[in-house]
Amino acid sequence: MSWNQSSFTSPQVADVRDERVGAFLSRVYGWMFAGLLVTAVTAFAVAASPALIEALILNRLVFWALIIAQLGLVIYLSARVEKVSPATAAGLFILYSALTGVTSSIILLIYTGASITSTFIITAGMFGATAVFGTVTKRSLAGVGQFMFMGLIGLILASIVGIFWQNSALQFVISVVGVLVFTGLTAWDAQRLKQMALALPDGQVGAYAVVGALSLYLDFINLFFFLLRFTGSRRD
Numbered sequence: 649m650s651w652n653q654s655s656f657t658s659p660q661v662a663d664v665r666d667e668r669v670g671a672f673l674s675r676v677y678g679w680m681f682a683g684l685l686v687t688a689v690t691a692f693a694v695a696a697s698p699a700l701i702e703a704l705i706l707n708r709l710v711f712w713a714l715i716i717a718q719l720g721l722v723i724y725l726s727a728r729v730e731k732v733s734p735a736t737a738a739g740l741f742i743l744y745s746a747l748t749g750v751t752s753s754i755i756l757l758i759y760t761g762a763s764i765t766s767t768f769i770i771t772a773g774m775f776g777a778t779a780v781f782g783t784v785t786k787r788s789l790a791g792v793g794q795f796m797f798m799g800l801i802g803l804i805l806a807s808i809v810g811i812f813w814q815n816s817a818l819q820f821v822i823s824v825v826g827v828l829v830f831t832g833l834t835a836w837d838a839q840r841l842k843q844m845a846l847a848l849p850d851g852q853v854g855a856y857a858v859v860g861a862l863s864l865y866l867d868f869i870n871l872f873f874f875l876l877r878f879t880g881s882r883r884d
Contacts, residue, residue: 665846668845668846669842669845669846671845672841672844672845672848672853672857672860673783673841673842673845675853675854675857675861676841676857676860676861676864677861677864678861679738679741679857679858679860679861680861680864680865680868682742682745682861683741683742683744683745683861683862683865684745684865684868684869686742686745686746686749687745687746687748687749687752687869688749689749690745690746690748690749690750690753691749691750691752691753691755691756692753692756693749693753694749694750694753695753695754695756695757700750700753701753701754701757704750704751704753704754705754711751714747714750714751715751717747718744718747718748718751721740721743721744721747722744722862722866724740725737725740725741725744725858725859725862726859726862729855729856729859730855732855733854733855734854734855734857734858736855737854737855737858737859738854738858741858741859741861741862741865744862745865748869752869752873755873755876755880757883758880758882758883759876759880759881759882759883760880760881760882760883762881763876763879763880763881764876764880766879767872767875767876767879767880768872770875770879771868771871771872771875774831774871774875775834775867775868775871778831778834778835778838779834779835779838779864780838781835781838782834782835782836782837782838782839782842783838783839783842785835785839788839789835789836789839790836792832792835792836793832793833793836793837793840795832796829796832796833796836797833799825799828799829799832800829800833802825803822803825803826803829806818806821806822806825807822810822819877822874823874823877823878826870826871826873826874827871827874827875827878830867830870830871830874831871833867834864834867834868834871837860837863837864837867838864841860841863841864844856844860
C-alpha cells in the first residue's frame with residue numbers, strides 16, 4: 649500500500665500549520681480591532697469639538713486633503729509592505745485609523761447614537777460570520793475576489809457620479825452594491841490571509857499582519873458605512 653504524499657499530512661505537520669495560521673490571524677485581528685478603536689475614539693473626540701467640526705464642514709479643502717492622505721497611506725503600505733519595518737507599518741496604520749476617525753466624525757452629527765450603535769452591531773455580526781466562512785471553507789474564493797474587485801471599481805465610479813448627480817435611486821443602488829461587495833471581499837480577504845500565513849517567511853510576518861489588518865479594517869468600515877445608509881436614523 650502506498651501513500652499519496654500530496655494528499656497526506658501528518659498530525660505533527662498539521663498542528664504546526666494550524667499554530668502558524670492561528671498566531672498570524674491573531675495578530676491581524678488584533679491590529680484590526682486596535683485600528684477600529686482608534687477610529688472610534690478619534691471620531692468621538694472630533695465630534696465633541698465644535699471648532700474641529702466647523703473646520704471640516706466649512707473648509708472642504710481640509711476635508712479632501714485628509715481623504716487624499718488616507719488614500720496615499722493605503723497605497724504606500726500596500727506597495728511597500730515587503731520593505732517597511734513592522735513598527736513603521738503599525739505607526740502608519742494607526743495614523744490611517746486616526747485620519748478615518750477625523751473624516752468619519754461627521755456621521756456622529758448626522759445619525760442618532762442608537763442607530764449608529766445598532767448598525768455597528770449588525771456590521772460586526774455580518775463581518776464575523778463572513779470572515780469565519782472565508783477562513784474555514786475549503787472552496788477557493790479567488791473567483792469571488794476577482795468579481796468583487798471589479799464590483800469595487802464600478803462602485804467607486806458610481807460613487808463619483810453620485811457626488812455630482814444626487815439621485816435617490818442611484819444612491820440606493822450604490823448602497824446595495826456596496827454591502828454586497830464588501831461582504832464578498834471580507835470572505836475573500838479572510839481566506840487570502842489564511843493562505844498568506846502559510847507562505848510568509850518568519851521575518852516578514854509583522855508588517856504583513858498590519859497590512860492584512862488594514863484590508864480587513866477597510867472591509868469592516870466600508871460595510872458599516874453602507875449599512876448605515878439603510879439602518880441609520882438621521883437626527884432631527
